[in-house]
Amino acid sequence: MELMLKRTIxxxxxxxxxxxxxxxxxxxxxxxxxTLKLHDAPTGELRPFVPGPGTGAIGLVRVLGLNDGPxxxxxxxxxxxxxxxxxxxxxxAPAAADTVPDLAVVAADDAAPMARSIVRCxxxxxxxxxxxxxxxxxxxxxxxxPWGAPASLTTEALEAAHTRIIYLMGTLLRINDLIAEVDRxxxxxxxxxxxxxxxxRFFEGFHASMCAGxxxxxxxxxxxxxxxxxxxxxxxxxxxxxxxxxxxxxxxSAIVQAGQPLGLLQRFPDQALAELEAQHxxxxxxxxxxxxxxxxxxxxxxxxxxxxRADAILAELHGMGVELMDGPWGTRxxxxxxxx
Numbered sequence: 001m002e003l004m005l006k007r008t009i010x011x012x013x014x015x016x017x018x019x020x021x022x023x024x025x026x027x028x029x030x031x032x033x034x035t036l037k038l039h040d041a042p043t044g045e046l047r048p049f050v051p052g053p054g055t056g057a058i059g060l061v062r063v064l065g066l067n068d069g070p071x072x073x074x075x076x077x078x079x080x081x082x083x084x085x086x087x088x089x090x091x092x093a094p095a096a097a098d099t100v101p102d103l104a105v106v107a108a109d110d111a112a113p114m115a116r117s118i119v120r121c122x123x124x125x126x127x128x129x130x131x132x133x134x135x136x137x138x139x140x141x142x143x144x145x146p147w148g149a150p151a152s153l154t155t156e157a158l159e160a161a162h163t164r165i166i167y168l169m170g171t172l173l174r175i176n177d178l179i180a181e182v183d184r185x186x187x188x189x190x191x192x193x194x195x196x197x198x199x200x201r202f203f204e205g206f207h208a209s210m211c212a213g214x215x216x217x218x219x220x221x222x223x224x225x226x227x228x229x230x231x232x233x234x235x236x237x238x239x240x241x242x243x244x245x246x247x248x249x250x251x252x253s254a255i256v257q258a259g260q261p262l263g264l265l266q267r268f269p270d271q272a273l274a275e276l277e278a279q280h281x282x283x284x285x286x287x288x289x290x291x292x293x294x295x296x297x298x299x300x301x302x303x304x305x306x307x308x309r310a311d312a313i314l315a316e317l318h319g320m321g322v323e324l325m326d327g328p329w330g331t332r333x334x335x336x337x338x339x340x
Contacts, residue, residue: 128153132279
């Protein structure tokens with residue numbers, strides 16, 4: 001019996017469930033019949049994950065993880081495997097501390113435990129120091145690389161992952177800001193363009209990627225595609241019609257739920273952005289307190305109509321790698337690498 005993702009996904013839930021569908025503002029597409037496939041070590045190919053002998057009922061799935069530290073590649077892959085299999089309804093034991101060459105996914109039932117498949121974790125050829133980077137940034141950096149191939153976690157890869165997390169969290173924050181302007185999310189509505197085209201097949205694509213040997217890089221591409229469409233729908237604060245709010249709420253729910261098995265996008269966006277930018281400033285040798293003092297001085301200069309002083313402060317911040325975004329929410333900080 002092959003493990004098929006064929007049961008109903010209820011609104012508000014990422015994974016199949018036997019529960020009755022609930023009335024929610026997030027109309028999630030149904031799961032497709034995808035077969036979970038894992039890497040087979042002897043052949044080097046993907047093959048279906050088949051439950052053990054006997055009744056065919058899985059009693060336990062145990063993931064043996066590479067003992068390579070909290071920021072290590074094996075640790076990241078182990079966590080992805082555990083979270084995704086739990087979401088599919090398996091009972092997953094804590095990862096063993098044994099150092100093994102691969103991640104062994106061991107399926108067991110009441111009859112006898114049997115090793116079924118191997119999720120291969122490619123060698124780490126080089127790894128830059130991760131101190132100063134948010135753990136979520138490190139997780140995304142690993143998830144963006146094909147698990148089976150050798151990989152290097154460079155500073156450039158970590159900075160790129162930081163930028164991607166900032167983009168996704170920023171999109172979620174803009175969605176939250178827009179939704180906060182209405183009294184409630186509509187119970188019913190029509191999904192609007194340009195989100196509907198991506199959201200209608202989002203979970204099908206997500207599960208297809210994850211079931212093909214845990215292709216988290218492909219899953220990330222799908223998440224970012226949906227975020228881009230939802231971000232476009234947040235532009236402009238006029239004509240906040242019910243269908244727009246309904247669509248943004250559905251997109252937000254899908255993005256957050258898809259991020260869960262990857263260990264991404266589970267914090268409040270405003271909190272996450274503040275922490276990420278503070279970490280980025282620290283990597284540049286700056287502090288949020290120093291930036292906030294300059295921001296306050298700029299505000300005071302503008303209030304006193306000393307616009308030349310305000311522009312000079314803005315230029316100083318820009319030279320430090322700090323950009324300000326003024327909006328109805330106030331002033332927010334964005335950090336980039338300073339110009340050489």
